[in-house]
Amino acid sequence: MISNTLTLKQLEALVWVADLGSFRKAAAHLGTTQPNISARIAALEATLGFSLMARDAGSVEMTPRGLDVLEQARKSLRAVEGVLDVAARPDLAEDRLRLGVTELIATTWLHDFLRALRQDYPRVTVELTVDLSRTLDAELAANALDLALQNAPFSHAATGEITLGSYGYAWVAAPDLMSGIDPSTGVSGMTAPILTHARHTQAFQELQAHLAPGPAPRLVPSSSLNSAILMAVNGMGVAMVPRAMVAGHLAGGTLAEVDLGWQPEPLDFTARFHVDRAAGVVRKAAELAARVAAEDQLSGSH
Structure with missing residues (x-):
C-alpha cells in the first residue's frame, strides 16, 4: 500500500503546476496559497527522493523523471474520477x-x-x-x-x-425602418448601415467578398453582437446576426426579418x-x- 505521505492533493498540485507553468497560478486555480502548493510539491519530492521540476525566476520546467511522474499522476487522478463514475456519485x-x-x-x-x-x-x-x-x-x-x-x-x-x-443568420431591422428597405435590391442596395460582426470574423469577410467589387453600403462592424442588435432595435441600421440571438425580438415584434437573397455560411x-x-x-x-x-x-x- 502507498504511504499516507503521498497524497492526491500532492498529485493534483503537481498536475496544475505543470499545466499552468507556475506555483502562483496553480494555487489560484486550486483555491489555496502559493506556499501551500510549494509545500505539497516539496513533500512529494521528498517522498520520491528526486526533483520533479526546475524552478527559475517564476517559471517551471519538468525534469525527465518529473514528466514520467506527471503522466502517472494524471492516471491516478482519473482513476479516482472513475471510482466516482462507478459509484454514480458525480x-x-x-x-x-x-x-x-x-x-x-x-x-x-x-x-x-x-x-x-x-x-x-x-x-x-x-x-x-x-x-x-x-x-x-x-x-x-x-x-x-x-x-x-x-x-x-x-x-x-x-x-x-x-x-x-x-x-444560421438573419437580416433584421426595426419595423419602422422596414418601409425604407427594398429587398429586391439585395445586400448591395442597402441605404441603411449594415450592423454586424467584427472585421476579423469569417462572417464579415464573407460579407465583404459578397459586396466586392462594386460600391458597398456602409458597414458597421462590432465585437459585440448584442450591441449591434440593440442598435438595430433603435432603428440605426439593418443587422446581419445569428437568428438564434434575435428570436425573442422577432417573436416580440421589436425586430422584423427581411430576405435580402444572401446570407453568410452558418x-x-x-x-x-x-x-x-x-x-x-x-x-x-x-x-x-x-x-x-x-x-x-x-x-x-x-
Missing part, C-alpha cells in the same frame, strides 16, 4: 471548470447548461469567460481554459471536440478541450453541452 467531484463561451451561447442556452451542470456536479465551480471565438481559441491553446464552446474556424488544434450544431459550434490534460468533469461537461444544445434547437426556441 456530486462528490470537487473541481474548478474554466469555461469559455461566445456571445451567442451566452445569450441562448448557457443558463440551461449551467443549471444542468450544477445539478450533476454541485461541487464544481465554474469560472466563466465570454469572448470572441478567436480569443477563446488562443486561451484554450495556452491552457487558460479547460473547455471552450465556440464556433469555427480554429487556429489551434484541440484533441477533444464534440459538435454542438450550426446556427456558424458551426464545437465543444473543445485537451484530452491529455482534461479532468473527467471537462469531458462530461462537453457532452452535457452537446445535449443541452440539441434540446435547445429541437425546442425551436431559437
Whole structure:
C-alpha cells in the first residue's frame, strides 16, 4: 500500500503546476496559497527522493523523471474520477471548470447548461469567460481554459471536440425602418448601415467578398453582437446576426426579418478541450453541452 505521505492533493498540485507553468497560478486555480502548493510539491519530492521540476525566476520546467511522474499522476487522478463514475456519485467531484463561451451561447442556452451542470456536479465551480471565438481559441491553446464552446474556424488544434450544431443568420431591422428597405435590391442596395460582426470574423469577410467589387453600403462592424442588435432595435441600421440571438425580438415584434437573397455560411459550434490534460468533469461537461444544445434547437426556441 502507498504511504499516507503521498497524497492526491500532492498529485493534483503537481498536475496544475505543470499545466499552468507556475506555483502562483496553480494555487489560484486550486483555491489555496502559493506556499501551500510549494509545500505539497516539496513533500512529494521528498517522498520520491528526486526533483520533479526546475524552478527559475517564476517559471517551471519538468525534469525527465518529473514528466514520467506527471503522466502517472494524471492516471491516478482519473482513476479516482472513475471510482466516482462507478459509484454514480458525480456530486462528490470537487473541481474548478474554466469555461469559455461566445456571445451567442451566452445569450441562448448557457443558463440551461449551467443549471444542468450544477445539478450533476454541485461541487464544481465554474469560472466563466465570454469572448470572441478567436480569443477563446488562443486561451484554450495556452491552457487558460479547460473547455471552450465556440464556433469555427480554429487556429489551434484541440484533441477533444464534440459538435454542438450550426446556427444560421438573419437580416433584421426595426419595423419602422422596414418601409425604407427594398429587398429586391439585395445586400448591395442597402441605404441603411449594415450592423454586424467584427472585421476579423469569417462572417464579415464573407460579407465583404459578397459586396466586392462594386460600391458597398456602409458597414458597421462590432465585437459585440448584442450591441449591434440593440442598435438595430433603435432603428440605426439593418443587422446581419445569428437568428438564434434575435428570436425573442422577432417573436416580440421589436425586430422584423427581411430576405435580402444572401446570407453568410452558418456558424458551426464545437465543444473543445485537451484530452491529455482534461479532468473527467471537462469531458462530461462537453457532452452535457452537446445535449443541452440539441434540446435547445429541437425546442425551436431559437
